[in-house]
Amino acid sequence: MSHPHFHWLFFKREGLALLGKGGVHFILLCGILLLSFLSIGFANGSLEYLKQKINDPYINWVAVEIPRAKSNLAETYAEELNQNEAWKTRYGYRQVLFHRRYPLEFWNHNSQQLDKDDGRSFELNDPLLAELLTAENHLKGEQQFRNQEDLGLIVKASFLQKKGYPLDAPYLLMATYTDSSYYDNNKLIPQHHLFPIPIRAVVQDLPGFNEFAFTHFFFRQVTIVNTQNPFNRARTEGLNFYANSEVEAEQLMTAIREYFAINDTLHQVFTNITTIHEADTEAPWQNGFLCSINLPNSPLNTNQKDSLFTRISTSPPIKAINIPIQRVYDFKSEYHQNPNPYDYISIDFASLGDVRAFRDNILQKEYDLSIDMVQLEALENYHFVSRLSLIISFSLILFSVLSICLFLTNILRAHLDKIKGNIGSFKAFGLYKNSIIRIYLLLVLAMTIAALIISYGIAWLFGKLGLVNALLQSIKDSFEINQSYFKLWDSPTWMAIVAVLMMVCVVVWWVASSILNKTPGDLVYDR
Secondary structure, three states: OOOOHHHHHHHHHHHHHHHHHHHHHHHHHHHHHHHHHHHHHHHHHHHHHHHHHHOOOHEEEEEEEEOHHHHHHHHHHHHHHHHHHHHHHHOEEEEEEOOEEEEEEEEEEEOOOEEEEEEEEEEOOOOOHHHHHHOEEEEOOOOOOOOOOOEEEEEHHHHHHOOOOOOOOOOEEEEEEOOOOEEEEEEEEEEEEEEEEEEEEEEEOOOOOOOOEEEEEHHHHOOOOOOOOOOOHOOOOOOEEEEOOOOHHHHHHHHHHHHHOOOOOOOOOOOEEEEEEOOOOOOOOEEEEEEEEOOOOOOOOOHHHHHHHHHHHHOOOHHHHOOOOOOEEOOOOOOOOOOOOOEEEEEEEEEOOOHHHHHHHHHHHOOOOOOHHHHHHHHHHHHHHHHHHHHHHHHHHHHHHHHHHHHHHHHHHHHHHHHHHHHHHHOOOOHHHHHHHHHHHHHHHHHHHHHHHHHHHHHHHHOOOOOHHHHHHOOOOOOOOOOOOOOOOOOHHHHHHHHHHHHHHHHHHHHHHHHHHHOHHHHOOOO
């Protein structure tokens, strides 16, 4: 009975029997494993997504509004919180910074009117700014503000699209109000001018409900209320036009010279084409060319310049070249005004579990400040769901292992009960119990490993083809396109595979031993 040919024949015949008629048992095992891998892959993907969100600086940085009466204390609060190491350790925050939130009005090309939107300030050393311009979030333009006194904007792509600007737009048209405002029936009628603000970069998203970002220096400049505001068109010199390329600049300047030769022939005109690039304050993220017009012997006031621009831009030579005309202005910043106070502090939490305790014990008791409840509950929900998802993931692994073990136990027990008379005869002729157990152990392990490989391959292909996203789209659920929501190659998957193989060994040994421990007579006569 110990002859190798007998063992091989026994292995082969019993293997076919365990596979079931038409391989039905093997197919069912593959199906159970496939569902297990799909569930684990989706759980892993969900955990990965939540992990990204939990570690997302937009979520970890909690904004706390400073009341107007205390706005001059924002820097003091931040300094005290940064220096208190005991608080940092207890409440899990890493750094505290300050910023300003401020609304600006921009021209909407779609609705042909002004819209007001909120933006926030950044200092160049702000770590959140670095996260803002990572490869995943940064779409176009520069990787940073040019310097601490940058007068450009970082904007969201959706903001540009909503306003009717292309994603590669060099400028945004911001409303600046002039001194020519007037009263009509005791109601102030403000007069505005559209001032082109250079775009530094285009990003996918910004923290908070903000559509654009700026330096604090920009905020101090834009809030100057007198004629020293650098966005005051009356302070610009000459008449300047922006061109995307050198060819357009040459065509534009030729058309302008043609206009003066035909129309304003009395003016002595100086024209010039200058390359503008990253070093220039008024230059956008795209390198371009500045076409300048100067009338040295006939100085023009603001209204005269506006009138001249209108005449040039609507003249036949300009219309003939069919090039978009963008008038730009000189920036003349002011450096000696009092700094405006900040109205927010931003707290970078390493862990979101103690945000509520931090609010109750530090913000409210020490500073009489608070966090918006909606924001606080959202943070706590992220924290709770991440822990819940982890529990669900391990529960799925446990359920999968138990289901597979029960399935294999039933198959093996039913088969051994069916042929235990034959096994009793084999034992009577000298086939050892341990030899039989090893054969069945190898059979079930081989079947399980084959099913694992096939089901894992199908599940991997399911995730690779993005079928999870297709499923989410079919049920019209909202999801992020760049997320797969499915991850097989992770520790829970390998834990499940190892657990299945170990439990299979235990189950097979236990089931086979419980039956084969009987004497040959008991097996043959079913006693």
